[in-house]
Amino acid sequence: MQQSRQHIRSHIRQQRQQLTPDFQQQAAHTLAQQCLAMPAFLNSQHIALYLSNDGELDTTPLIHALWQQDKHLYLPVLHPFSAGHLLFLHYTQDSVMVNNRFGIAEPKLDQRDILPAAQLDLICTPLVAFDRHCQRLGMGGGYYDRTLRPWFETGQGAKPVGLAHDCQRIEHVPVEPWDIPLPTIITPTTIW
Template identity: 30%
Template structure:
């Protein structure tokens, strides 16, 4: 493991531990604050596809934000791990049954439509003020974004985290994809072009 990868592993572990210390009640409140800020900041979603995620462990609960975006005309999808290399994004519609997808995740089954997101709400372990992120270490999102780019698609990339997951600096590696913004309970911080 190289120096950058070692440092990332240490930062990941530290920020996930900090996230785990947030009480369930506080996590609900922070998730609702994040949804409020996201609803105000993420504009022009009607007719667009937004990928979110269903929470595992101590992640932000995006369901209130996703419901709000759906009510404004967005199509919602969530990631599904297909194998060790790939995720796809299946449409999440109200009332559709969810299936176990491994790693503690659940998502719509194979009958659900696979969509290409216009806006990606991306879970992460840590982020810095320049829009660099540390994921969970599997590289699924980096590869999914690269595949979308190869097809000429360029979704808006918004990291989803709690404030406590910010670090001073993330060591960037060549395969890393920089975020355009991060949404936390304090609001949306934009790093690149306008979101919406």
């Protein structure tokens, strides 16, 4: 199964990276419009997003639109003391950014900017692949699976929403016991 999951990751990441800049830009704006019309976004005040990387659907138009609506946005930061876990830091246009060990920009760690995941209203999660049952295949580090486990087990706390390109949908995601399915995945054309 691990070999199958790695093959899927490699194949979908390659497809995602081959999308043209114009296609990426149009998809990002269309996705932002989809999200802004959804009650989950309209009714949320504290929203975790992520900065796109490796061909992921660009979240920049959505981030700017949510700032215009005076939403409080948060970005994931690798936890400095608890390996494999995320912190969520308040993100503004003035946030000082640094690259983490994966080369991904994140807000510079300042404990005054941390909001516990349980206090977020919505957590937008990146993913590599998904299926019609909203099973999510990530990059393999388990960061979001660990973050979402309390919500999955209790139904309390921030609701997760996956964001993806349509080309990331596959017939079946091979599932491991630690994988957390998402209640909703949004692409530029469909809400799953």
